Amino acid sequence: MKPVPAPLSAEDDLRSAETQAGAFQAVREARRSELAEDYVELIAELIAHFGEARPVDIASRLGVTAPTVAKTLDRLARDGLVMRARYRSVFLTDQGRALAEECRVRHDIVVRFLIRLGLDAETAEQDAEGIEHHVSARTLALFAAFAERRGQPETR
Template sequence: MAHSHTPEAHAKIRRDHAQETAEDYVEAVADLVAERGTCRVVDLAERFGVSHVTTLRVVKRLVSEDLLKTEPRKPIELTSAGKKLAAACAQRHEAVYRFLRKLGVSKRVAALDAEGIEHHLSKPTLKAMRAFTAG
């Protein structure tokens, strides 16, 4: 298999990873607000098993991308763009989970695998998964 070790390939990987992180964070904020009524940096750090500083950096980036809003010592909230992204991620996650379950994958494994797979699907693949589980 040919490997592409170009600056462009590495830049794409970094962009994809940044988008995956954004999706995970907005989805987590939505989940925490739904579960607890509020979301704080400490909640996200705990959920992802990362440091407070790492979480602050990500939150700051997502605020600058207009996905989250917060102020020092205040809860984290989703912007309208963040809510839209979180809803799309949740729907994509559920579609992948249902697909894996229909294939016979256990609930536990399907939940874990869906978390990773959901970020890397093309629209045609996601559409095919939804069609497969609808029938």
Template sequence: MTDRSDTARRAAAFRQTRAAHLTEVAEDYVELIGDLIHQQGEARLSDIAENMAVSQPTVSKIVARLRREGLVVSRPYRSIFLTEAGAAMAAEARRKHAIVARFLRALGVDEATVDADSEGIEHHVSDRTLAALAQLSATLEQQALKK
């Protein structure tokens, strides 16, 4: 027989995962769009498709969704730009990504794995766990410097 507190805790974890799945595509795209604008001065549909390894029609559909959600602005045959809300979402995704990547590096994980794993973890980690990862990363880095 399952304890009610176990059931409630499990249900909360599944709700959190479903909520993360709803935003992770938007977070990935706005983060990439921000990176492309920073690197190239613009984010074009073709560049996004190439970096995401998806087709241009797929990117077009997602950009339309991001536009409806107020995260990007675009015009036909023009570059795509982040709105204030999109830039804020991109900055937060980048911050989470950096903390997770730093933690994985502090554990000695190779760069290819850091890139792949931090891309998924960043969307599903809670603020409490993220703070713990940041603190532990700093501790591990300090210990490594003492050696």
């Protein structure tokens, strides 16, 4: 029979609740910025490869409808991340380019970390799309350090 843990004191319970609430708040904040980050990262990639980012290409690559892209681009323009004119290509502002670069760096670190763990590149790319938005700066630094280690990938 498993031993029953001792009940938490009111102080322990409060600290635990505060810690848990902080963690959930961090996740909510990451989710709010995730969409903007995905858009600016993709726009930067499209511009780098094709010289422009057209809304139709954004919709196709994100698997969403043109009206969804239009609505999101309007919000990103209000937030100062993109510049656009109706029926024209989308371009990043300085703020948008900075965010896109930050996202690209985070994404690359997470991909390298996952590959270093022994994951195949395709799965690492897919998994990094979610992880990159939710990892703290402290954890990301540890991921980067681990990814830089020499030797064979870890196996379990």
